[in-house]
Structures are given as C-alpha cells and as structure tokens.
Amino acid sequence: AQSVTQPDIHxxxxxxxxxxxxxxxxxxxxxxxxxxxxSPGQGLQLLLKYFSGDTLVQGIKGFEAEFKRSxxxxxxxxxxxHWSDAAEYFCAVGTTDSWGKLQFGAGTQVxxxx
Amino acid sequence: xxxxxxxxxxxxxxxGQHVTLRCSPISGHKSVSWYxxxxxxxxxxxxxxxxxxERGRGNFPDRFSARQFxxxxxxxxxxxxxxxxxxxxxxxxxxxxxxPREQYFGPGTRLTVT
Numbered sequence: 001a002q003s004v005t006q007p008d009i010h011x012x013x014x015x016x017x018x019x020x021x022x023x024x025x026x027x028x029x030x031x032x033x034x035x036x037x038x039s040p041g042q043g044l045q046l047l048l049k050y051f052s053g054d055t056l057v058q059g060i061k062g063f064e065a066e067f068k069r070s071x072x073x074x075x076x077x078x079x080x081x082h083w084s085d086a087a088e089y090f091c092a093v094g095t096t097d098s099w100g101k102l103q104f105g106a107g108t109q110v111x112x113x114x
Numbered sequence: 115x116x117x118x119x120x121x122x123x124x125x126x127x128x129x130g131q132h133v134t135l136r137c138s139p140i141s142g143h144k145s146v147s148w149y150x151x152x153x154x155x156x157x158x159x160x161x162x163x164x165x166x167x168e169r170g171r172g173n174f175p176d177r178f179s180a181r182q183f184x185x186x187x188x189x190x191x192x193x194x195x196x197x198x199x200x201x202x203x204x205x206x207x208x209x210x211x212x213x214p215r216e217q218y219f220g221p222g223t224r225l226t227v228t
Contacts, residue, residue: 043204044219090156100147100162101170102217107156
C-alpha cells in the first residue's frame, strides 16, 4: 500500500540550531515529492518540490531537501532555524497516474526555543 | 497575483444540515483539488477536478460531492453533516497539464458541526 511516513511527531530545536525533518514514502511508481509548511489556523505553503534531476533541491526560507531513492526518503533540512520557523511541516507525495492527488504524512510539529 | 481564495472562512452547522464551500483557483490554473484536514492530522484527498471533469476521488462517502465551473472555480458540497465532518477544508489549484505540477493551497474553510 502507498504510504508517507513522518517518524517525528514533534521536534524542539533552539534558535540558530540546525533542523532536519524526516520523510519516508512507499510508492510503486515514480514519486513526486513536496514539503509544505502550515502555521496555526492557516493553509499550506509550498516550501519545495522534487520532480526529477538533481536530488538536492532548494526551496524558500532557506530550506533544502534531499531525495534518496535507495532509502525512499526525502528529508528536509535548514542550517539555522529562526523563531518564525515554528510551524507544522508536511511531506507529500504524488504520482504520474494520480497527479492531482497528494498523499500527506501526519506532519511534524516544530517548536523553536530561544 | 491573487492566490487561491476560499469562502467562507469559518462555518458552524448542525448535524444533518447541508454545506457548500467555495474555491477560486489562481488565475490560469485549471485544476482544483479538495482536501479535508482533521485536527492533528495531515490533509486527506477528497476530489480533483480538471477542465470541469472529476479526475479523482478519495475514500469519502457519497454525501460529499463537488463540481467545477467554466471559470474553473469550484464548490464542495456535503450533505447530512455528521460531527466527524468537522475539519479544515482545503482547496488547492494547479496548472493541470499532462504531467504533475505543484499544488497551491488556499487558507481553508473551518467547518464546525454541532
């Protein structure tokens, strides 16, 4: 069965420290991968996407993600977090045969401490 | 440019009632997808419409229906509301071409069923 797993429900990080959020997927077809961020009571904002090509992708707000096919992973990273990065982060997967349908992970809540 | 817009922002309904949620996509986008996000979970796919035709449907009962208009705006209808329908309903638009494109989300409609 197709699935998206975000193993960490909650992460606490100090301001200025690095951040890595994990995402693993299980799909038979070639996946298209996304990271979205959601602030409380808000919609989802696209941080970055991977369709093909270079496996290290750059996004907005200083985020980057690396696609590792051998590990079925698409982890999100930021070298130095800011207090404004506190939010919920969702990994999502789409496929060519159902491109309008994204399957989301359960999300990782990021708390930033001073 | 205006992003995806949704109306209303908040809605309170009673069990058994009917509700209509509205979405206007980004100008030039022809595909609209609807998602339900229950508190504490990732969004779940409900429908995708492209060029006014249903292109995908998630695992939701027939009480849920949708349509897309000639101007590409969309409505989501839910009949016979249940308490479990309380959620944030998100609309997403994309260009909708032959291959996957990123989806851009609106701010959502918060539906509370009492």
